[in-house]
Amino acid sequence: MARAFDEMSSDDGSVRKAYETLNRWLTNVPHDVLDHRRKEAEFIFRRIGITFAVYGEQNAQERLIPFDIVPRIITKDEWTRLAKGLEQRVKALNLYIKDVYSKREVLRAGIVPEELVYQNPAFRPEMNGQAVPHDLYVHIAGIDIVRTDPDTFYVLEDNARTPSGVSYMLENREIMLRLFPELFSLHRVAPVENYADDLLATLRSLSPNGAHEPNVAILTPGIYNSAYYEHSFLADKLGVDLVEGRDLFVKDNIVYMRTTEGPKRVDVIYRRLDDDFLDPLAFRPDSVLGVPGLMSAYKAGNVTLTNAVGTGVADDKAVYSYMPEIIKFYLGEEPLLANVPTWRCREPDHLKYVLEHLEELVVKEVHGSGGYGMLVGPKSDKAQIEAFRAKLKHDPANFIAQPTLALSTCPTLVDEGVAPRHVDLRPFVLSGSDKVRIVPGGLTRVAMKEGSLVVNSSQGGGTKDTWVLDA
Amino acid sequence: MLSRTADNLYWLSRYVERADCLARILDVAQRLAYTPVTYGGSTNEWSSAVLTAGCVEGFVARHGPVENATEENVVSFLAFDPENSSSIRNCFEVARTNARSVRTALTSEMWDVINSAWIELRAFPDKVMTREELARFLAFVKETSLRFDGATFRTMLRNDAYWFSRVGAHVERADNTARILDVKYHVLLPEKEHVGGPLDYFQWASILRSVSALTAFHWVYRDSVKPWLVADLLILNRQMPRSLAACYDNVSRSLDDIGGAYGRQGPAQRLARSTLAKLSNHSIEDIFQAGLHEFISDFILNNYKLGNEITEQYLT
Numbered sequence: 001m002a003r004a005f006d007e008m009s010s011d012d013g014s015v016r017k018a019y020e021t022l023n024r025w026l027t028n029v030p031h032d033v034l035d036h037r038r039k040e041a042e043f044i045f046r047r048i049g050i051t052f053a054v055y056g057e058q059n060a061q062e063r064l065i066p067f068d069i070v071p072r073i074i075t076k077d078e079w080t081r082l083a084k085g086l087e088q089r090v091k092a093l094n095l096y097i098k099d100v101y102s103k104r105e106v107l108r109a110g111i112v113p114e115e116l117v118y119q120n121p122a123f124r125p126e127m128n129g130q131a132v133p134h135d136l137y138v139h140i141a142g143i144d145i146v147r148t149d150p151d152t153f154y155v156l157e158d159n160a161r162t163p164s165g166v167s168y169m170l171e172n173r174e175i176m177l178r179l180f181p182e183l184f185s186l187h188r189v190a191p192v193e194n195y196a197d198d199l200l201a202t203l204r205s206l207s208p209n210g211a212h213e214p215n216v217a218i219l220t221p222g223i224y225n226s227a228y229y230e231h232s233f234l235a236d237k238l239g240v241d242l243v244e245g246r247d248l249f250v251k252d253n254i255v256y257m258r259t260t261e262g263p264k265r266v267d268v269i270y271r272r273l274d275d276d277f278l279d280p281l282a283f284r285p286d287s288v289l290g291v292p293g294l295m296s297a298y299k300a301g302n303v304t305l306t307n308a309v310g311t312g313v314a315d316d317k318a319v320y321s322y323m324p325e326i327i328k329f330y331l332g333e334e335p336l337l338a339n340v341p342t343w344r345c346r347e348p349d350h351l352k353y354v355l356e357h358l359e360e361l362v363v364k365e366v367h368g369s370g371g372y373g374m375l376v377g378p379k380s381d382k383a384q385i386e387a388f389r390a391k392l393k394h395d396p397a398n399f400i401a402q403p404t405l406a407l408s409t410c411p412t413l414v415d416e417g418v419a420p421r422h423v424d425l426r427p428f429v430l431s432g433s434d435k436v437r438i439v440p441g442g443l444t445r446v447a448m449k450e451g452s453l454v455v456n457s458s459q460g461g462g463t464k465d466t467w468v469l470d471a
Numbered sequence: 472m473l474s475r476t477a478d479n480l481y482w483l484s485r486y487v488e489r490a491d492c493l494a495r496i497l498d499v500a501q502r503l504a505y506t507p508v509t510y511g512g513s514t515n516e517w518s519s520a521v522l523t524a525g526c527v528e529g530f531v532a533r534h535g536p537v538e539n540a541t542e543e544n545v546v547s548f549l550a551f552d553p554e555n556s557s558s559i560r561n562c563f564e565v566a567r568t569n570a571r572s573v574r575t576a577l578t579s580e581m582w583d584v585i586n587s588a589w590i591e592l593r594a595f596p597d598k599v600m601t602r603e604e605l606a607r608f609l610a611f612v613k614e615t616s617l618r619f620d621g622a623t624f625r626t627m628l629r630n631d632a633y634w635f636s637r638v639g640a641h642v643e644r645a646d647n648t649a650r651i652l653d654v655k656y657h658v659l660l661p662e663k664e665h666v667g668g669p670l671d672y673f674q675w676a677s678i679l680r681s682v683s684a685l686t687a688f689h690w691v692y693r694d695s696v697k698p699w700l701v702a703d704l705l706i707l708n709r710q711m712p713r714s715l716a717a718c719y720d721n722v723s724r725s726l727d728d729i730g731g732a733y734g735r736q737g738p739a740q741r742l743a744r745s746t747l748a749k750l751s752n753h754s755i756e757d758i759f760q761a762g763l764h765e766f767i768s769d770f771i772l773n774n775y776k777l778g779n780e781i782t783e784q785y786l787t
Contacts, residue, residue, distance in 0.1 A: 046590070047583060047586065047587065047590075048579075048582075048586075049571070049574075049582065049586050222572075223568065223571045223572050228571070232571070232574040232575055233574075235575045236574065236575040241472075241473050241476075241575075242575050243473060243475075244475065246475070247473050247474070247475050257473060258473065258474045258475070258787070259472055259473055259474060260472050260473075260474055260477045260631060260635075260729075260733070260785045260786075261733050261735075
């Protein structure tokens, strides 16, 4: 595989313009100073308790996500392009979901095969013909972006259910401001701190009944959830209550929370709980995390759930491969952001190609996430490939394949010094009834191991502060 | 505020307070156990520590009859035992779990105290090897509760979250003082026959020490240690922050603040006020006459009831 595109240094050793100042600074600052600041950052993270849990790991119940102190830089022009593409994509996602649960024109027009809707485990028949407030479904989206050269950004994945990571975007910036004030004085970095305010404005705009002062709450599965820190962080920044299922109850199709002053009505729920667990009466009857009767209150139009129920029908990796057509179908526009070329193993000729080229492809489960259950061909040995081949043949429709992209790299502080590591980017797109809001930047994830392409935090990936330069 | 949030704040403060109390109990037991028997030291100081901590059942299940209590098994049980739901270690664990659940209701300073203590706790071994290590550990526990109280006092908004936290701390503190008295009341009774002289002084002093009041005693009474004055200081004297009266002063005031803010009073306020009235309207002579033990038992029961009323009225 050719050397990946590095966002700081070109092949000839010259430094790209946006990185000039940072590069000079990195060259001058002694390694032990960087190392010292890295330790300081880690200390602060642990002290604040910015941790996450890795499921299936007994002892490491709370872990830190490695934080890399070298920022990633995106120019204003690059960001403007990205932001337009993101807005377009999320608009299309919303129109697609509305269509899927109402007229299904997209199926009749033959754009998306029926079984991708009807046989999709994330399809919610309960949502059939169900109006949702303001016709919006995906209010908070996380769109994963990768870069392969100076001009090419791909969308790698749409996250339309409960994307996480935004607390890292915000905390990373706070820590960088504390540790490297001098770097900020040398760059004009677009702020991200207004995200909380934007999110609150978005949630308030989604009030189901035009309530004058809508009561907004964040619903968390509880402290053992891997993203609990983020839930509490957001509740704190927004100044809204962080509720668990047991704090809520439904009476006469109205949702209330139990407070020290008696029941208080809730209008908008930013739920960080999967559909399956929302309401034991409607979905999994064994869910103790949900609220009995929540779905009927929702269907009666008395409460807004963000994101809406059933959005998973739009963000699995099989539907992903149709996104360019979906955008054209609903908006009549060419997609501004490209998809990674994708083979759908459900289609026999695609499957044939994939089986013949396993050692050079990345194969992913359609409903997988977190970097689990995937095959990275070039990084796997024969036995792993053969084991995966068997899985793939057994249930082809459950997989898609993509070329192994040479994800761009960014300078990253590792034990040996500053070295290139692969990165991706997750910007967050907020869709309110009034407008779409995107704060400049997003969460940059970085694969800390040399050569690794897996950036997921559950697999040892780290994060970086992402700087969109204002000039 | 959310009932669960109030519940977590209330219990968070109770657990921090309880950890502090356990540390004092161990401190005093250790000191008394090293005192020669002729000066009031006794071989069963460790069993009385278990009694005072109120975890006899758990101890018996783990180590057999209370008479088996030794320095080693009591320290391990009260300080570190993960099986003992009220060990200091577990108090800190539960406190942090509660704190995580209500992070949005805590100030960052309060969270920092709890989280740092929890991190530091892991640096201590499960079994204390040396007495120096134990001393360092107990100092760390007491310092944590001081820092937590300080952070609460200095940084929290004065609203229902603060009041629930204060109610929890003072209900727990009252319970602890009352339990110390409950276990030791007999050494304060005048009709005690079998001992006299210096023995008494060390027993009384140890009671004062367990609530950090030995120095305070002399400042308040300007007299040598007398059993009825010890009882007065711990039960009725409002100058003494760990006395039952001072605790109930605080409990009642915080509950009234909550009632005022919500525009509604309930059984919790009434019960707190009536307990406070009993503490205000009696002299220590009355209490001795009517029976010190009965008075203490009655108080412990009422304090427990108040906890239930608070839960009923606000926390569920």
